[in-house]
Each structure stands twice: as structure tokens, then as C-alpha cells.
Amino acid sequence: MRDTLPEDLEKRRHVIAVIRNMFRIYGYAEVETPVIESFDLLSAKAGDEIRHRMYVFTDLGGRKVALRPEMTAPVARIVATRLRAKTKPLRLGYIANCFRYDNPQMGRYREFWQAGFELFGSSRPETDVETLTISADLMDRLSFRNYSFKIGHVGILRGVLSQEGVSEENQGKVMGFIDKGKQSMALKLLLKLNVSNRGLEIVKKLFQLKGNNVNKILSEGEELLSNYETGHEALVNLKDILDLLAASGIKVPITVDLGFARGIEYYTGMIFEVYTPKLNIALNGGGRYDKLIELFGGEPTPAVGCAPGIDRIILAMMKHDLFPKKVVEKRILVAPVNDKLSAKAFAIASQLRKTDFLVETEVSGKGIKKALSYANSKGHAFVVIVAPKELAEGNVIIRDMGKEVQQEVPIDKVAEVLRKG
Secondary structure, three states: OOOOOHHHHHHHHHHHHHHHHHHHHHOOEEOOOOOEEEHHHHHOOOOHHHHOOOOEEEOOOOOEEEEOOOOHHHHHHHHHHOOOOOOOOEEEEEEEEEEOOOOOEOOEOOEEEEEEEEEEOOOOHHHHHHHHHHHHHHHHHOOOOOOEEEEEEHHHHHHHHHHOOOOHHHHHHHHHHHHOOOHHHHHHHHHHOOOOHHHHHHHHHHHHOEEOOHHHHHHHHHHHOOOOHHHHHHHHHHHHHHHHHHHHOOOOOEEEEOOOOOOOOOOOOEEEEEEEOOEEEEEEEEEEOOOHHHHOOOOOOOEEEEOOEHHHHHHHHHHOOOOOOOOOOOEEEEEEOOHHHHHHHHHHHHHHHHOOOEEEEOOOOOOHHHHHHHHHHHOOOEEEEEOHHHHHOOEEEEEEOOOOEEEEEEHHHHHHHHHHO
16 A cells, blocks of 8 residues: 655546546546445455455454445445435446555555446446447547557356356356466366367357457357357347447447456456556456346346546556646745744735635744745745835835845735736
8 A cells, every 4th residue: 555645646636637527527426435345245246356355354343344345336235225216327436445455566556546437227238338438538538549448248258158057156267367367277177167178169269359350350259159149149249339339430449359358257248448558457447237236135227337447547647648747836935034923924825825826834933044945945936025124114025036036015016916927
């Protein structure tokens, strides 16, 4: 876990501001959930990888609880309970810190910040396309010009494995291996589970069906899955989504991967991740999860969403030098010559702040020479010096730190002179 210093916090706030503006533009109402949730809720369909990396403990009431490792499950709980009567489709957004006991490495922290766009109440391809559109729009608004989407459908592999008699629990283990890039381990497990030779060949070929030639890959996939009804239906659903996206004219750079899986078990449909050059980790990911609300006691409610990783986005923006150049704001130091003038210095600083000047008051009893040195080290544009002789005449001294010149100014003209300067 990390301390967040002012310059880092500034970067996070920039990304969050862009995301919050998108909540407003796309009609996503922002929600917050507790950092601590029921372990059973968080672990349901989380996948082994996340389940084993949660911060879990027993509270003073004897309940098994955990720090939230991601946000989709808590938001689904809200929909299943507090918002179950709301008109659908329902659009919710969030920005939150989450916790997993991961091995710290580039782009992976034990406390990390995540945003999300979740859309509840429709299983139509339009909702999947909206999620993809939002994800591409976010990259554009953050000034990324070179990024790509890896898109697949979890129902393709699950359809094959279900027809081969693989239990849902073992399917989760297989998906976990694939998510970590361990396809050979997934195939070994399938061999142990007595999957047929034909089934193994189908899975191997699905791993190979990926690339930018979307129509060719989908066509080959349809032929490959001709004897696997549910897998074929999933492929047709993916085709419908990509056809609608293409027809919209919205530019989303896509790589289709029919052997793609994500480690979280609640996904039921289209899944995707977003990547940029120079950083081989996903900046955003998501997909469809049509059964999660029902699992938490709500009405059957189809849902789709995405979770941009704020820390990873910041890392990628730094690597690509995408943060806007910092606007240098004129900061002012009001410095009394002696302790007897401190009250007047506070009064002058207070008046300047009321007109939105960025003002510090010298509070450490430094002499003027040291106060000027401090102002110079902090990049202050001006120092307003409150001195007894000038104050007796209703004036103060304004020193321009850049030009290294100073002038005597009536107190009621200070704001005007600073603004011109």
C-alpha cells in the first residue's frame, strides 16, 4: 500500500474528474459502498484468484467480513436490495479504493483505485456496445491515441466445456488458468477431467483464433462450434455486438480472441480488456454478468459493465506523457515584519482569499529575508510585506519575486495590483 503525495494525488484527481464528467454525460448516477462487506457476498463468483487474495477477518460481532477486492459485487448488492424497484435500465457509476493481497509489482498494488460504469436491466447487444463505447471514449478523453481492445465471449468456452460435462466449479479453475496465460495448465486440467479428444482439439483451436480480421475469425469460429450449441449461440451474440459496433461508425480498435477468459467467475457473456503500448497490463476490463443480481436475492437482471483501473491509467499516461502541462498559478505570501503585525497580515490574507487569490500567511516567525527565501523556494509570484512605517500610511509593500522589484501600494489597491501583475 502507498502514501499518496500531492503530485500523485493531482494526477489521480485529473483522471477521476474525466471519469466523473463521463458519468454525467452518459447518465450514470454515482454510488458509494462500504469498504467492508460480507465475505460470502464478496467471494460469491469472485474466482479463486481473487477469493484467495482478500483481506478477510472476523469482526467484533462474530461475522466473517472482508475488504472489498472489487466493486461489481457490492454494486450488484445495492441493485438487488436498495434499488430493486428502480426503473430499468439503471446506470450506476463508482470510484473506490479496493484491496487485494497481491505481490506488489508494476501496476499492481494491495490498495488500488477503480472506477466503474455498470448498466442493469437489458440483455440486448446495445448495452454491450454502450460499455465498449464508454471505454473507448474514456481513452480518447484521456488523450490516448494508440490503444487496443481484446474482446471475447466467456460463453464460447463455457459452452464447449458444459457440453463436455465439465462442472461449473472446474470451469472456473480452467478460466483462472487461461486468464493468467497458462493455457497449457488449462489443457492438462481438462485432460484430467476426461474431456473428449474432440473437445480438447476445439479448445486448442479456440486459443489460436484471435486477431484483427474480425469477420474471418468469427466465420472460422462458427464452423468450429457447429456441434456445440451453446458455444455457437455465444459466438453469434458476440458477432451481433461487433456488427452493431461497426455499423455505429464508432472507432474502437479491436482484436478478437475466441479463447479469451477472465478470472472472475460471474461473467456470462461478452468480455474485454483495454491495452496500450509500453504497458503489458490491462487498463480497463469488463463484460456481461447476467446472473449476479439474482445470486444476491434480486430479480433476474441482466447486466454489463467495465472497471477502469485508475492507478494503471495514471501509470500509462505517465509513460506516454499524456498529463496536461501544469498551469502555473500565482501564489502569494503575506509576511508581517514582526509579531505585532501578524493580525493585520491575517486580515489582508483573508480579504485576498475572498477574491480567490491563492494566499499563504507567514506563520513561523521568520524574518523578511528568510520569508522571501521561502517564497522563492515555493515558487510564489508575490510577497505582500506588512511593515510598520508603510502600514501607518495605509500601505503595504508588494514584491514581485520574478522581476525582483517591489512597490508600495495602498491596502485597498492590493488586489488590483496583484491581478494586473
